[in-house]
Amino acid sequence: MGYGSNKKKRGEELSAAGWESIYCSLVLILVAFFALLVSYSTIDGGKVTNFKRGYEGSSNNYSRGLSANRIVENPIYTGGTAIQPSISGISENEKASIASIMQSLKEYYKQMGLGEYVNIEWTHEGFKINFETNILFAPGLSTVNRESYPYLDQIITIALKNPFFIRIEGHTDDVPINNPEFPSNWELSTARSVNVLRYFLKNKIPAERLAAIGFSQYHPVKSNDTPEGRQANRRVEIYFQLQKKQGLNLYQGIN
Template sequence: MARKVKHEDHVNHEAWAIPYGDLITLLLAFFVVMYAVSSINEGKMRVLSDAMVVAFGGPPRALQPIDIGDHSPRRAMREQSVDLMSITRPIPHPAGIQADLPMSRLPPQRPTEPQVDPQLAELGAEIERKLAELVAEGSVRVHRGKDWLEIEIKADILFPSGSSDLTWPARSIIAEISGVLAEFAYPLRIEGHTDNLPIATTRFPSNWELSAARAGSVVHMLRGGGVAPERMTLAGFGPYRPVDGNDTAEGRNRNRRVTIIVLGDDSVLVPRVGERS
């Protein structure tokens, strides 16, 4: 009996090509899907997403209407041109202005004038009436602002030179002012000012002490005239806030002063003289 010859099995050296071909196919499919996703519009993407959600048993999640119309660049340009036309459409003119009137010929809009506190205006007018003679000769000045009123009194009619003691005529002046101020509830700031001529005495080592002492004398006099003390503060500025030059006797006389500032609002800062309009 003839012996059956056993054939040797041949080793397949190309077996790697099968998984490699599968990998290339999967990569090709992946890139095709990616390309399809990148070129699809938002509406179709939402349709696909909602279809998959419904297929797996859930309700659609799109809260906005699905737009599956034409999204070509030409349509987008048409829609943009329509939007621009709606923006540039002429706006109806308000009543009272002619439509054919050029904008350059329209009357200018005037800013609204700030309203001055009527009680402050009344207070200032009353001070000027009470001290009309001193106002006429320039010894007393009344400066007005929107939320403040300043009564400026020359120190020469209130105090002797180098002193903080009020003269008898000065007491009658302050009494007139306190009689008016006592009727209002506005906060007050009393300021003392001097010229730049130095002073060095036992009582007043400098003009700072002199100006503060003069303001204090006026505060005490106002309190005696019925002005509540909690309404008042005082400050002494010495020669450092002049309203005129100190190179002449007239300028120094103007700088020696006491000012009573009535504040319509205690947060208001009164501008310095020279900054007022």
């Protein structure tokens, strides 16, 4: 009896010691795990915040880009006052020369009675001229009106003297078009911008300095719910982008 009792007692002691060892190991593992979590949150908290901000910004930009009825706002104009944007790589003197070009074009189109239909604005690339399409084209057609040649000739004079890259964008309203020549507004807007480009090519503007693109109805500047809004959305925008990398630095006006 004494031997058996002692054997049983030693077994219980060994069993208790084993559980204590396992328990201590488990506690150490849990402590290490929670320490790792605290360390991770301290180090990468900023990264998580930055990721969240970046994701939210990307989501907002993506949703804005998908909106077919999004109104394109000009960030360079506030309350009708022209603000010169920050354009890297050019001096203040060159910016002043570009401003002079813009002013001379504004005065010309105003003298021609087009002040209401032609807008000239700064962009972050340089500047742009916005023609309502009734100035350049007959309704539903893409051939440039002969009567509008002098208006484009002013641009040609500027382009031949200055190192601008010229991008021509065609835009329409949301009224559907469907005929053998233009199955949709995509074809109409693109054909109009390309025909302006062809006129520039014909008048010796180098092809490598030209590009044309059509946006159909998907970049309105005003609501298409009114006749005035649709008229404003039917437009051709001609962008003048600076080309400093070519080493040209003279910006000359019309005269």
